[in-house]
Amino acid sequence: MSKIVELIFEDGDIETGFQATLDISEDSQSHQTGRIRVRASLPPGSIVFSNYTQWQEIYQRLETKYRRPVIIYDNPASADECRESFESLKKSINHWLKSSEFRPIEQELFKSLNASDEIRVIVRTANPKLRKLPWESWDFFEHFNGAAVAISPLEQRLPDTTPNRDLKVKILAIFGSSTGINIDKDQELLESLRQAGADVRILKSPQRQAFETLWDENWDILFFAGHSYSQEDDKGYIYINENEKLALSELKRTLKKAIQGGLQLAFFNSCDDLGIASELEKLHIPQIIVMREPVPDQFAQEFLRYFLKQFSRGESLYASVRKAREELHDLSDIESKFPGVSFLPVIFQNPAAKPVTWKDFLQPSEKLSKWKMAMAGFVVGTVSLSVISWWLFVRPICSFSDFRTRLFINIPQGQRFYYGGGTTFATMAEYVEIKQAIAEFDLEKRAWNGSDEGIEKVIRGSFSFSLSSRNLKGEDFEKAKGFSVVEIPVGIDAVAVAVNPEINIPGLILAQLNDIYTGKIYNWNQVGGPNIKIIPYSRKQGGTVQYFVDTVLASTPLNPKVVEFVNSTTDGLRKVKSNIGGIYYASAPELVPECGIRPLPLGFQKGNFIPPYKGDLVPSESCGDQPKKRNEINRKAFEKSGDYPLTRNLFVIIKDFQVENNLDEKAGRAYANLMLTGKGQAIIQKAGFIPIGYACPLR
Known part of the structure; x- marks a missing residue:
């Protein structure tokens, strides 16, 4: 199962601490449904960032060819010195994230996630210091091998883009200044993608006018290799040839046009790119891959090789970045020479956009095909069908008597279903509403003696389902015999x-x-x-x-x-x-x-x-x-x-049988689905709770 974990850090700073919010949802669902949310705080992290700055200074003094303008240091550092500094940084990060203030979030993560899940961890913050940190060094990622991290802004805005679907992955590759580094290997790796269905266009040491192609054609991926650097974490510069430097801000309209034309991913295989990511992020591009710090030439080549191997074979963007880092860490000596280097690649994710896959780029075009043109004469009928489709499937269900309730929700019959649970729910008036509108759903509400007792009665068989103001715990799963128990969020x-x-x-x-x-x-x-x-x-x-x-x-x-x-x-x-x-x-x-x-x-x-x-x-x-x-x-x-x-979330606790067609499970799912309709959410709102989906106006 795929999960989205959002860690949202809003008010605060590294010196005083942050307010923190955890959101967990299923990757296939809207963020507004099926959500688990926990609030906590993160204490001051001055020591953490001080350790980062110390490692950064030592790392940049290692002698190598970086993909940035050459800087010569009088006192080059050793790998051992850098390794010791990076270990101190990792320890301070983990100590910070295990603080008592942050513990409710850590507990919820281990409670709600499975080791087998593919997890997108999205750190949403505007704080530049939090964005710099190597979140991948958090011990959490040792326990959840399918997890990968991305950075996102607090603002959530859909990109103004329509993905291309031309049965080719259209890649525009720009190779800029290569003084002292070898970017021919990058070009070779990208050109090899033609065997996997890519249309690769190479611009080598281009003049500024060559970027006209971003206006004239639609592209899926924009790739850059060469020298680059950032200033103040929000300004990015690239050397497009040996003599010309461009600020990303100078290409703002050009890049915006490219995004509108379908650009889904920008990959900068160059140095110190957080400023570049910040510039592109303002244009709401769906995904970006950059390097946090100056990157050794050898690492840039090898990371690209491992990433493209995974991505072109169908792995998700997140899994491709994660596996490329892991392979580099374990199968080469680069990490031993440059401690911390495998943590440099980072995804920047538009939180409103869906991550792309290689397969997505190869889907048939959504533009008018011959059969669609043949249907043009039936446009009136098509419009009518769209209206009917909206009326049937999209329009909120604002009454349990609505015929769509029985059409879309499987209402079990043939026995009486008992339920009860947390005292928190005592003011909720759903029982009468359901009984009046769906008489065949034979429910009987028992006493509200608490969430613990309600869950216990579901496990023992006295209740078909229950309502709970707490999450399920490990002991609940252990007690359930012959079935599992599942929590379905319905309110806050x-x-x-x-x-x-x-x-x-x-x-x-x-x-x-x-x-x-x-x-x-x-x-x-x-x-x-x-x-x-x-x-x-x-x-x-x-x-x-x-x-x-x-x-x-x-x-x-x-x-x-x-x-x-x-x-x-x-x-x-x-x-x-x-x-x-x-x-x-x-x-x-x-x-x-x-x-x-x-x-x-x-x-x-x-x-x-x-x-x-x-x-x-x-x-x-x-x-x-x-x-x-x-x-x-x-x-x-x-x-x-x-x-x-x-x-906190409010839950319906149901039974989950792997094979058996169980009526208790059907009753629990039916009740939960009723409470997630517009009418059910209105009942939750009227009881004083916060709906997690659309709530119909109260009458």
Whole structure:
């Protein structure tokens, strides 16, 4: 199975740390469906980047022929010195990524991914220092051999391009200045691709006017070999011949025209190309391959050879880059001469574009063929068919009574299906809606006693499926006999924290929340409040409790000597109302609208608190029975683009039989698919949760 892992680093910098978001989705699906999301933070990484700078300085002093203008150093470095520096860099990167602040993301990765998956890890950030780092040295890639990394911008915009489909892979290869290096090998390797269906055009030491071909013809791949360099990580320069240097920005309109004409991949087999990637990225090209640092001539030749061998045989772009790096690392002595060099090639990925394969380029043309021209007389009928197709397949299902519900969703019959689960779902009103519209789907909702109990009952057979506010764990899979269990995301929830209205503080950061529930902070005056003892309340178990323990307490169990346990959220909120020092956490829809408590803003860093409520706080004394007199949940902050630190997915837990046509499995899948329709997402939204797909307007 193919997975997309997005690591999104938004606010922050290397000196103060970053807010981090993990998104996991299946590669065949839209990023808006089937998504798992976790929020965390990355602590300051000054030591990491200092180690990078140290390795970079030593590496560049190694004596060799780089594909950049020649620089002569008075004090050349040794390979041993470089190797020691690179090992220090790798250790600091892994120590950084194993920090307690980042641990929720690491735990989710190991929980949700399989070693056999092909995984595209996309690091989305605008920070130039994060973009430089060799993410491939993270131990994560040792555990998941099918994973490869790419860098992406935060902005997501579809490229203005139409792929060519001319039964040839059209490659424009530009060979620039070759002073002191051998780029004839690159030309030989590219010309050999003609046997694999490529149409290769060579421009050798061209004059500027030769780039006219990017205006006159459509190309699939643009390749450059020769000398190049970057300035300030966002400006790139190439030497197109021995006497002429061009800034990529000077070719902006030409490259934009090439992208509109179908250009899918730009490969710069030259030095220090992050500035070049940054320039091309602004034009929203689908994919780019560049080198992070100056690259030895020998490495550039060998990497190209290994990459083209894999890519032209049908491997994905990501697998081709990964395997080329691995083969070079293991089968040549280049890494021993230039420690860290195999980590230089990097993909830059437009997050809205699909990665290309060699086979994609060889698909038949989508331009008008003879049979399509013969059909031109039926254009009116074609338009009508398109309208019908949209009405049938694309138009959201906004009612369970819609005939397409039964057409597209396999509703099982013949027995009663029991379900229940997390207390978080108690406010959801899907049961009545389904019963009224699909009477043959014989459902019976049982008590909401918690996600743990719901999952346990699915495994034991008491429930056909369950609803859960926590992920499945290893022990759940071990308990399931004769079948597996699967989690299907259907919505997003946030966890909010309540205190007594007398506790007037601006908010808490997660580290302070951790210290309160582990007993390190025990008086409100330690966080800017009154001199009152803190009384932390919690339920003993459940999906929300497990999420809080994993995310806030870094998997440290709740200590009964510190925490006072309650039976329910109703009991916990009652305790907070009656005890000034009380604090309690629960699902935001259960907690935020409650009168008599104060929902606390939360954050990763002091001074950057995000409230769980919308707009200004409705004070306890103004809280009333009408919705407008109560606090409303802060939907915008809970969505993917929001900043609230405690959000999680909501799941339908189903049984998965490999062969058997099981009715319980059918019931679980049918229920999940109903909740993923426009109507189901509207029900989720009405219950106070965040939909992960389109939600029909409420009536």
